Amino acid sequence: MELDTPKPRRRGRPPKQADGQRNTRAALVRAGVELLTEKGFAATGIDEFLRRVGVPKGSFYHYFSSKEAFGTELIENYANYFARKLDRWLLDESTPPLQRIANFVADARAGMERHGYRRGCVIGNLGQEMGALPDAYREHLADVFTDWETRLARCLELARQEGSIAPDSDSRTLARFFWIGWEGAVLRAKLELSPTPLDLFAQGFFLGLGR
Amino acid sequence: MELDTPKPRRRGRPPKQADGQRNTRAALVRAGVELLTEKGFAATGIDEFLRRVGVPKGSFYHYFSSKEAFGTELIENYANYFARKLDRWLLDESTPPLQRIANFVADARAGMERHGYRRGCVIGNLGQEMGALPDAYREHLADVFTDWETRLARCLELARQEGSIAPDSDSRTLARFFWIGWEGAVLRAKLELSPTPLDLFAQGFFLGLGR
């Protein structure tokens, strides 16, 4: 929490070019995603986002029409970020398919470790909160999971064709299974402040593939 | 949401015996657990518990010293309720061990269906919220999972000894794997308002056991 940003932000319309940091909005989104990985959406007040970035309320409602709209953008932003991260591993043609998945797991694990297991998955966090969230989020979140599922399924399909997993496997179902369990593992890792739930689930998943 | 309870609660010290409903405190806990299965802890205000039961604030702070203390009691209450439910299935000696687990799954599934997939698991919900929760909850929640794990592991151990699953299985690890994934499945079921995540995970788990 970088508290006081003593930089007294200039008011008024900013100069067109060379404005140095055209970043207020982006900074809000970044801080928003960060906070959402740690805390719930309902539990986090707008002031908290603002204090984090050192921006007054007026700016917030200049950029976003409401907290709900802000949330939508956070979901999109995180989903994109994560999809890119996923592809970085799953589309790596220099690596056999199953190893790609293992690499992703290792990367995610390292990420959680880096943040002391205090940050989880934005999509999972929001999903858990659905009872207190705008209902419009539901479909949005579900779509994100479907997207990740598709990406993973493609990789698993490669593995199947390659003969690394049973030829009668259903890649789609396997991918779905993975994400269901993985979200559980992330949640548990956050609770125990430890990577073992991630390891344990991943290991179980790969073992299951072997049958 | 049973809004107005038109029963104008009698004030003053209640009669000693035959008081009919010595239930205010219990009702608060019950409502609390209900709300916690649907919404987050931080997202739910005390007034919401109170309105649900039709009790004024004075009563709440008569029975509980703070919201945090209330929460602790909710965790205990739910953990107990769930452990009893678990035992009802897992200790059923008239049924083979693996079938007991399947029965539990079916029961939990039916429970979620009954509430339109809008209620999840209190412990899981709170776990996800850890970032915004009193840190004292962490250990408490982790202990609950360990307890459930132990109960399930005993059942799996029976299955192992009986030869229903591979003799070199580690019951403890399997049980841990189950709860990790199960929480993920519950979360996902709540998001999709559908039982398929539960079914899919359970099926995958049992298939994995077969190896």
Place this chain on the structure above:
DNA sequence: ATTTAATTAGACGATCGGTCTATTATTCGC
């Protein structure tokens, strides 16, 4: 009868959530 215990009633102040209006600085249109 008087005191004490148990409970409900609800006012209160502080804080905070989300919205909205005002102000300031810049660019754009003509």
Place this chain on the structure above:
DNA sequence: GCGAATAATAGACCGATCGTCTAATTAAAT
């Protein structure tokens, strides 16, 4: 160039919520 539109910050504002505290009410204890 000058006025209008634009982009951004500043912060007042209202209602809700949290936790506390005092008063009121009823029964039990002595």
